Amino acid sequence: MKDLRQAFTELFRRLEAxxxxxxxxxxxxxxxxxxxxxxxxxxxxxxxxxxxxxLKAAGVMELKAMVGLGxxxxxxxxxxxxxxxxxxxxxxxxxxxIMERYSGDLEKMFTQPTDVLRQxxxxxxxxxxxxxxxxxxxxxxxxxxxxxxxxxxxLARHGLxxxxxxxxxxxxxxxxxxxxxxxxxxxxxxLIVALGKHHCRPRAPRCRxxxxxxxxxxEGIS
DNA sequence: TGCCAGGCCGGGT
DNA sequence: ACCCGGCATGGC
Numbered sequence: 001m002k003d004l005r006q007a008f009t010e011l012f013r014r015l016e017a018x019x020x021x022x023x024x025x026x027x028x029x030x031x032x033x034x035x036x037x038x039x040x041x042x043x044x045x046x047x048x049x050x051x052x053x054x055l056k057a058a059g060v061m062e063l064k065a066m067v068g069l070g071x072x073x074x075x076x077x078x079x080x081x082x083x084x085x086x087x088x089x090x091x092x093x094x095x096x097x098i099m100e101r102y103s104g105d106l107e108k109m110f111t112q113p114t115d116v117l118r119q120x121x122x123x124x125x126x127x128x129x130x131x132x133x134x135x136x137x138x139x140x141x142x143x144x145x146x147x148x149x150x151x152x153x154x155l156a157r158h159g160l161x162x163x164x165x166x167x168x169x170x171x172x173x174x175x176x177x178x179x180x181x182x183x184x185x186x187x188x189x190x191l192i193v194a195l196g197k198h199h200c201r202p203r204a205p206r207c208r209x210x211x212x213x214x215x216x217x218x219e220g221i222s
Numbered sequence: 223t224g225c226c227a228g229g230c231c232g233g234g235t
Numbered sequence: 236a237c238c239c240g241g242c243a244t245g246g247c
Contacts, residue, residue, distance in 0.1 A: 024228095037228090044227040047245055082227085082244040090230085128230050148228050193228055201226075 004177040007216045012184070015191035018211035022190035025138040030106050031063055033139035034098075037131050038091050039081040050080035063104050067095040090126025097124045110140035118144070129167045137189075143182050145174040146189045150196030157200060158215055 027033045032052065039048045052061070054077040060066045066074070075088035101120065102109040109117065114136060121132040129147070136142040147170045156163040161170060178184060199210045207213075 040227090041229040042227065043229090043243090044245070047227080047243095050245085080244060083229095083242045084244080086230085086242055126230065130229065134228080146228085150228070189228090196228085203225085 004173075008174070008177050008188075011212055011215050012188050012191070014211045014215065015188070015195055019191055019194040022187060022194060024186055024190035025134075029061075030110075030139040032061055034094070034106070034135050035061070035066070035091065037134040037139070038094060038126065039078060039087055041083070041087070041090075041131060043082045047080045047082060051078040054078065054080070063095060063098065063106070067092065067099055067104075086126070090124075093124050093126050094121075097121075106139070110142070114142045114144060117142070129171075133171075137182060137185055141182055143175075143180055143185065145171050145178070145185050147171050147174075148189075148193065150193050150200055151189070153200040153202070154192055154195060154212065157206075158212065160216070 025033050025036065027036060035055070036048055036052060039051050055061045055066070058077055060069060060077070069077075069092075071085070071088045071092060074091060075084045078084050078087055078091070081087060097120070098104060098106065098109060112120070117140070118132055118136060121127050121135060122129065127135075133144045133146045136144045137146055147167050152161070152163065152165065152170060155161045155170060155173070156165075161173065174185075174188075178188070195210070195212060198204075199207050199212075
């Protein structure tokens with residue numbers, strides 16, 4: 001097996017060549033990324049876009065406006081994203097935390113050390129590791145690699161991890177073997193999602209056109 | 223028509 | 236420490 005650093009570099013090159021720049025996270029502001037990170041939990045992004053459009057149309061894509069909404073009203077606006085009662089509550093939990101701990105100042109929040117802020121975010125009910133890391137990386141520019149279901153499937157399919165490897169194990173695998181570059185982290189995560197959509201969905205057959213085929217020299221996988 | 227999408231929580235073993 | 240059901244909409 002090749003050196004992991006080489007392997008990740010090669011994976012990145014192949015995906016970049018196959019899919020091109022992904023330009024993540026699509027949003028007009030850091031706040032919109034924070035909101036989108038909650039709304040996209042186990043949801044199709046096309047549905048999240050509808051919810052975001054509703055929020056903008058209602059003029060509440062702004063912290064102080066949104067945090068003043070009741071859960072019912074917010075729920076109706078984010079309804080297309082699915083689990084709308086749950087997500088309205090989770091959003092309010094997060095926004096209330098930002099109001100109380102950082103006086104509603106996102107920039108101040110992101111000046112915290114990465115591990116400190118990450119811990120604080122994880123204490124908010126409804127914010128798990130992927131949501132916290134998405135906020136840290138894409139909204140705050142912190143150096144954390146985002147792991148999602150696609151990431152696990154891609155690595156498992158290529159024999160690099162067990163399918164039941166836990167979040168932090170997978171995250172460490174990337175962070176121990178990639179140069180410390182937030183733009184690289186952002187782009188590689190986005191590219192892995194692009195790969196997953198075409199080739200690594202749960203029931204997708206193994207496929208010879210997979211751009212990651214042969215990655216690590218494990219010819220024949222994926 | 224059923225399966226799936228850029229998770230997370232809470233309760234039961 | 237795991238395992239599982241619940242949460243919900245829209246697109247193919």
